[in-house]
Amino acid sequence: MKIPASSILSSLRIVLILSVYIVMQGCSSAQIQDATLQNSNEEPAMNTLESLGVNPDTTYAVDIYDPWEGMNRRIYNFNAQLDDYLLLPVIDGYRSYIPLFLRQGIHNLYSNLTDINHTLNAALQLKGKTTVNNSMRFISNTTIGIVGIFDVATGMGFPKIQEDFGQVLGYWGVSEGPYLVLPFFGPSNLRDTAGLGADFLVADLYLDAFGLNEGSESWVYVYYGLMGVDKRATTDFRYYDSLTPFEYDFIRMMYTAQRRILVGE
């Protein structure tokens, strides 16, 4: 029987189309929220960029186009709390009660399936070597690695190379658009959010093809739930652990920098 995953994904599809449309419209004119805009009767701070004699033409690495900053900061904080109250306790239990070999196997299974995305996305960016590498990974792990439980490919000289659909969009000239913080997923931008949606759609297709989308609704929750747990358990990140009160700005700058490296901007 067909399960609701597809209906979730079809709404994602709408988001995807809308997002791409908005990105295509171009969001180039950066307008930065200025938290220190002075009221005329307000005593200014002792130090401002003006008082420090900073050249007004100076550009800042920390300035990233972020028109929805207020919302993004709220979602960022929501994610931090989600982490504290839900995800971290869950992965704590996951680590304590699920033995290592099982966790490793689960991780490999998901990783193997996403290699389908990584292959397709490499091909769409005309990256020949990576496409070959990633398809060899999928083939060897699926066969020798027993449907992906074991990662034999890395040892065979086919390392994991992630290629997401956001990169594909970037490769074909879609600009990054405004910065976005997604609930649960974290830092993104409009283009990469569209890419994420596309990757989920592709996943929906191959899960259908493998018959993994068949079954009860609870199966879908288990599938995606466990995927999230695995993802969180293998990601060494803590909110508000970067030791700077400007963590939001720092992450925004670093996320954008990393994506620019990957996309080649």
Added chain:
Amino acid sequence: MNFIIKLACTYFLLSSSIIYSAVDVADSGIKGPGIKDYGYPIKNPIAATVVGTPEALRITQQDLLVRQPEYVNMPAENAQFNREIDKEYKISIFPKRVIPDVFWYERGGLNYSIAQHKVKAPLIFIIAGTGASYRSTTVKNLQKFFYQAGYHVVAISSPTIPNFMYNASSSIMPGNLLEDSQDIYNVMQLIIDKHSDLQVSEFYLTGYSLGASHAAFVTYLDDKNVNDKQKRFRFKKILLINPPLSLVNSVDILDDMFEKNIPGGIDNFNEFFNRFIHKASVFYKENEQLGVGKEFFYEIMKEQPPTEAEMKVMIGFVFRISSTGMIFGADVFNHQGYIVPKSRVKTLTPSTSLTQYSKVAHRLGFNDYIKHLYLPAFEKKTGLSEKKLIAQSSLESIKDYLRSTSKISLMHNADDPILLPGEIDTLLSLFPERTIIYPYGGHLGNILYQKNVNDILDYFAEAPLKAGNGMAFNIRLKGEVK
């Protein structure tokens, strides 16, 4: 995500065995017993500070097996699924203190961690360096080594980070070694009281960088604590790893690293940063099979090693991230209108944009913090002159105590770039016959190097250090190392 956070530092930090292929590995002309035997490979102190110890030369769990008592249960090493040996806790020290909304995530207490054995064992406290938390990489590594060697290990953050400032600092204005150490001392007492299930045979203490200075003052306080109002630890041994002699001097050096090495000055940081992004991007395109992981940075460092000036910017940048936190944190709490207009402080919410303040804060150095926030506040509070307060920021302010206290030893590098010329000699004179000094290593670059870790553990395990006992390079290195 981890990757993202570390990216900036990583370009310069992650890669191992890279820079030293690109920097001067030649004999730097130091002569002396043992120098030739010291195999730490990076002879350029700036590169050493940035690169650290190449993976292959780091101490491993296997190396430490000989030190592992029977009661220690070490989880197997596995990079991806490493089981933690420590547990994290929170402790509330000023429960009535109101933490501003913009620092909402610091509510709930001071974070710390303990790696605890089930049996009676010696306990060691580790105090982190400037801007570092109880779970920074260096602390975590030391914690692992000591735990494997049989110690309970309590890891404590530096008083310079917001979590400590808001939850455990009495002044929320770090910078005074004595007062900050008193705060740490209180925290240590409270932790021991709270964890009554810890079975401790004796107490030890260590710290690195500024944390080493704190360790010296904590010991001082413990020894001065004669009326025994609080429980004394009576530390058996203390090791100070790469402390600054004078906080103020070292701060100036680090400020300059950031400000004086960007071509065209600090106004051009964005260009500097974008050049790096561009360089990485081009490299990524040309080497698509690398992906972006450790391997990528390893290769780019090898193919296009950063210049010494670029590395200095990175050291300074990491340091500046800490000082911006101190400036913003102290300003918001103390309402001084230093970078946040006084009338605005109350309007800051968890979702207020702080970008503009971040820009201003990054323009100010640690030195500005000391001069314009810390010193005025403490002059008012203590009635001491600026000169006197600056003098208090040096280990020399307790030199008589340090000289006569044989349980405190020093481990340092002759080429540590956070010291002014000559300061290493002053440090050596404070710990006569009680120093391990290495010819190379920069600032903490060699702390994970096999020999260093063995020396640290030997020191705590064996008799006090003596010159020429084979494990120390107890030699004077006046002007011999660049």
